[in-house]
Amino acid sequence: MSQVDTKQEDKTKAVKTTVDYLPATKPFKKDFAPEMTFQTVRTEAMAFFKVADFNDRDVHQFHLEASSQRVDYSQTLAAYLAAHGHGHQGAHKLDLTLVEQVTAGGV
Amino acid sequence: VGSNPYPPIDDWCVPSTAVAATLASVVGAGRRGNEAGVFWLGERESTASVRAIISLRGRGVLESPGRWRVTSEVYGVVSHLAREIDLVLLATAHTHGAGVPVALSRTDREDGVRVPGLLAIVIGDAGQATVDEWSWNVYVKEFHTFDAAELARRVTFADGDITLWRANAEGAIPWSGAEDE
Numbered sequence: 530m531s532q533v534d535t536k537q538e539d540k541t542k543a544v545k546t547t548v549d550y551l552p553a554t555k556p557f558k559k560d561f562a563p564e565m566t567f568q569t570v571r572t573e574a575m576a577f578f579k580v581a582d583f584n585d586r587d588v589h590q591f592h593l594e595a596s597s598q599r600v601d602y603s604q605t606l607a608a609y610l611a612a613h614g615h616g617h618q619g620a621h622k623l624d625l626t627l628v629e630q631v632t633a634g635g636v
Numbered sequence: 637v638g639s640n641p642y643p644p645i646d647d648w649c650v651p652s653t654a655v656a657a658t659l660a661s662v663v664g665a666g667r668r669g670n671e672a673g674v675f676w677l678g679e680r681e682s683t684a685s686v687r688a689i690i691s692l693r694g695r696g697v698l699e700s701p702g703r704w705r706v707t708s709e710v711y712g713v714v715s716h717l718a719r720e721i722d723l724v725l726l727a728t729a730h731t732h733g734a735g736v737p738v739a740l741s742r743t744d745r746e747d748g749v750r751v752p753g754l755l756a757i758v759i760g761d762a763g764q765a766t767v768d769e770w771s772w773n774v775y776v777k778e779f780h781t782f783d784a785a786e787l788a789r790r791v792t793f794a795d796g797d798i799t800l801w802r803a804n805a806e807g808a809i810p811w812s813g814a815e816d817e
Contacts, residue, residue: 549715549718549719550641550715551711551714551715551718551724551725551749552642552724552725552726552749552751552754553641553642553724553751554641554642554643554680554724555639555640555641557641577641578641578751579641579642579751580750580751585746586743586746587746587747589747592708594712597709597712597713597716626712626715626716628708628709628711628712628715629708629711629749630707630708631705631708631747
C-alpha cells in the first residue's frame with residue numbers, strides 16, 4: 530500500500546469514540562465517521578447519559594473534554610486527530626469525558 | 637449503546653471510615669464559616685458500596701459561607717480518577733453552617749448532579765452534626781428525602797476498606813484523611 534493509499538484510509542476509517550460521565554457505570558461508545566464534528570458526539574453522548582443543557586437561575590451546560598481540554602464543537606474528529614498527531618490517543622480512537630458546567634446568573 | 641448507564645440502586649453500604657473521612661475533610665472549612673463538601677465514589681449495583689472519598693479542596697472548589705461549588709474542571713479531574721480506579725460517583729456530601737436548615741436548599745436542588753440514584757447529603761452544623769442528623773436525599777425524578785425509617789432500611793454502616801483522595805482543578809492525589817491537611 531502506498532503512502533497516498535494509507536492517508537486516504539486514515540480519512541475514511543471510523544473513529545472509535547468513548548465518552549465517560551462520572552455518575553454512569555457504562556461509557557458511551559460509538560464509531561463515528563471522521564468527518565463528524567464534536568457537536569454530533571456531544572449530542573449523542575448527552576442523549577445516552579440522559580442529560581440536557583438547561584437554564585434556571587444559572588446556566589447548566591454539558592461539555593466534552595479530551596485530555597482535560599474542552600474540545601471545539603465545530604471541529605471534525607479527523608481534524609482533531611490530525612492536529613494532535615497519531616501518537617495522541619491512537620489514530621482512530623478518542624477518549625472523551627462529559628462534564629457539567631454551571632455558570633451563575635442564567636436567569 | 638442502548639443499555640442503562642444508571643442501574644437501579646436499592647440500598648447503600650457506607651463504611652464507617654467514609655463518614656469519618658468526610659467529616660475530616662469538611663470540618664475545617666466549617667470552623668472558618670464556610671460550606672465544604674466531598675464526593676463519594678463506589679460500585680454502583682443494587683447494593684451500592686462506597687469505596688473512595690474525594691476530599692475537594694483548592695483551585696476550582698469554592699468554599700464560602702452560603703455556597704459550596706465545584707467547577708467543571710474539578711469534575712473532569714475526578715472523572716479521570718474514577719475511570720482509573722474503576723468507580724463511579726455515588727454521592728455528594730456538603731455542609732450547611734450552624735443555624736442553616738439541614739436540608740437541600742433551592743440551589744442544592746438546582747445545581748446538584750441529577751441522575752437517577754445519586755445521593756445528595758447535607759451535613760448540618762458546619763460539619764459537627766452526627767451522621768444520623770444528616771439529610772439524605774436521592775434523585776429520582778426530583779430529590780427525595782429519606783425519613784429515619786427509610787434511612788435505616790436503605791443505608792447500612794459497616795466496616796470496609798476505602799481509599800482517600802484529595803482533588804481540585806490541578807489534579808488528584810492520595811490523601812491521608814487527616815483533618816485540614
